[in-house]
Amino acid sequence: MLNHLFVHLRNYAVKEKKTLYLLSTVILFWSLFDGIITYIVPIVITDSGISKTLMGIILGTSSVAGALFDFIACRLFRNTYYKKLFIIMFAICFGFPLLLFKAHSFFMFVIAMALWGVYYDLRVIGTFNYIGRFTPKNAHSESFGVLQVFSSIGYLVAPLIVGILIADSLNWQPFALSWIFLILSIIFFLILINQTRRSGESDCVDELCDLAESRRSFLSEAMLWGRVGKILFPVLLLTFFLSFSDAFFWTIGPLVAESLSEIGEFAGVFMMVYALPPLIVGWTVGSFTKRYGKKHTSFLCLFFGGLFLTFFGYINNTFILMADIFIASFFMSMAYPAINGAYADYISETEEYEKEIEGLEDFYGNLGYVAGPIMAGFMADQLGNGNTFSILGLLGVIMSLILMAVTPKSINVRSRLESAA
Numbered sequence: 323m324l325n326h327l328f329v330h331l332r333n334y335a336v337k338e339k340k341t342l343y344l345l346s347t348v349i350l351f352w353s354l355f356d357g358i359i360t361y362i363v364p365i366v367i368t369d370s371g372i373s374k375t376l377m378g379i380i381l382g383t384s385s386v387a388g389a390l391f392d393f394i395a396c397r398l399f400r401n402t403y404y405k406k407l408f409i410i411m412f413a414i415c416f417g418f419p420l421l422l423f424k425a426h427s428f429f430m431f432v433i434a435m436a437l438w439g440v441y442y443d444l445r446v447i448g449t450f451n452y453i454g455r456f457t458p459k460n461a462h463s464e465s466f467g468v469l470q471v472f473s474s475i476g477y478l479v480a481p482l483i484v485g486i487l488i489a490d491s492l493n494w495q496p497f498a499l500s501w502i503f504l505i506l507s508i509i510f511f512l513i514l515i516n517q518t519r520r521s522g523e524s525d526c527v528d529e530l531c532d533l534a535e536s537r538r539s540f541l542s543e544a545m546l547w548g549r550v551g552k553i554l555f556p557v558l559l560l561t562f563f564l565s566f567s568d569a570f571f572w573t574i575g576p577l578v579a580e581s582l583s584e585i586g587e588f589a590g591v592f593m594m595v596y597a598l599p600p601l602i603v604g605w606t607v608g609s610f611t612k613r614y615g616k617k618h619t620s621f622l623c624l625f626f627g628g629l630f631l632t633f634f635g636y637i638n639n640t641f642i643l644m645a646d647i648f649i650a651s652f653f654m655s656m657a658y659p660a661i662n663g664a665y666a667d668y669i670s671e672t673e674e675y676e677k678e679i680e681g682l683e684d685f686y687g688n689l690g691y692v693a694g695p696i697m698a699g700f701m702a703d704q705l706g707n708g709n710t711f712s713i714l715g716l717l718g719v720i721m722s723l724i725l726m727a728v729t730p731k732s733i734n735v736r737s738r739l740e741s742a743a
Contacts, residue, residue, distance in 0.1 A: 342465060344514040345452060346472035348408075351507035352445065353476025355415065358500040359438070360477075361484045361593060363422065364576050370426055374577070378699020380431045381573055385565075385691035388439030388684070404455075405515050407448035412508050414441040419497040439691075443684050450662075450680045454669035456518070464608030466659035466666070474600035474655070476503075481593035485579070543678075550678045554668070556729035558686040560620060560661055563721050565687040567627075567654060569694020570714050571596055578707050595644045600655035607659045616664040617733075620657040621726045627653030628718020635712035650715065668733070 367377045414437055421434045457465045484496045551558060579592035610619050631650040637643045665683050669676050701710040
């Protein structure tokens with residue numbers, strides 16, 4: 323495994339993709355920041371006396387805000403250059419832990435969740451912009467795989483750290499620690515923007531986008547979203563379900579972890595096991611997508627991930643339960659960079675519609691993060707934590723079979739738009 327890692331590191335250095343690793347380091351420390359926030363949010367809300375069902379609704383509002391922001395962003399920003407988006411993201415992130423720490427009412431939690439949704443969207447759109455512009459098409463999935471590895475390290479370590487910090491009670495320490503990781507992310511971001519320059523091609527793309535945007539009303543923008551969304555619907559549906567699934571884990575997972583008496587103060591290990599597989603598969607996903615195709619790889623991974631997840635509610639042993647989560651997460655996490663690579667392909671092939679494709683991808687992702695927490699909270703109250711995961715796995719199996727049956731082998735956005743014009 324380590325030898326495989328070093329080979330990839332050497333290959334990227336040879337290909338002069340060193341700035342990708344600077345971005346990956348930015349994402350690493352940002353993920354440590356966000357991983358701490360993600361772990362403690364359900365605990366903070368339920369500790370305030372709010373039920374799991376209402377907690378799910380509160381968490382869902384973050385993605386409602388994100389989904390609205392997706393559409394507004396197409397008109398708000400003259401271009402989607404990653405540097406601008408990341409600067410705004412860091413500004414919002416810096417104030418978020420303080421707002422969350424002070425929140426004690428439903429209204430304050432909703433405001434906090436809205437800001438959470440916006441800053442997460444800015445990170446996603448900025449990352450797509452960087453990969454679509456600065457990496458070659460045949461390396462898109464592999465580039466997303468590398469970013470996923472570094473992101474997964476953050477989400478892997480964060481639950482373990484915060485689980486130990488809140489072993490007795492939740493206090494100010496996790497919030498302060500999140501700020502430290504955020505500052506480190508900002509430092510590496512400053513190094514990144516010092517190392518990267520906008521190419522002439524990127525400037526030309528922005529001018530095309532600005533020209534197209536200046537001639538579109540809100541109605542025409544909405545109609546264009548509808549046309550592009552219809553073409554990409556099977557892929558967008560997969561994005562929705564992957565986000566829906568991830569929301570299940572991060573909504574109910576921390577509560578499951580805190581209930582596992584066998585691991586005591588190391589409850590964070592449960593979510594750590596969920597976050598570990600992306601660290602492994604990120605280095606190999608490029609090989610699978612080149613052989614089987616990006617969409618087909620992601621559909622198959624959803625099928626097997628859902629299949630193993632159906633066993634969750636029938637397992638009583640904590641360590642077998644964590645093994646099951648590991649295997650399910652292994653397949654699910656391979657689907658993410660595979661399908662993200664497909665989006666990057668569409669962006670590079672149809673540059674004048676970059677913001678629409680990015681916005682739709684993030685919009686459907688946000689819909690998943692709206693429905694996921696709400697369904698997870700309601701089902702956990704009604705059926706128990708374990709059964710919610712089993713039902714999620716069954717839905718994943720059904721969804722993958724439908725997508726494999728109806729999705730075209732090749733999706734050409736430009737030709738489909740031109741033929742419909």
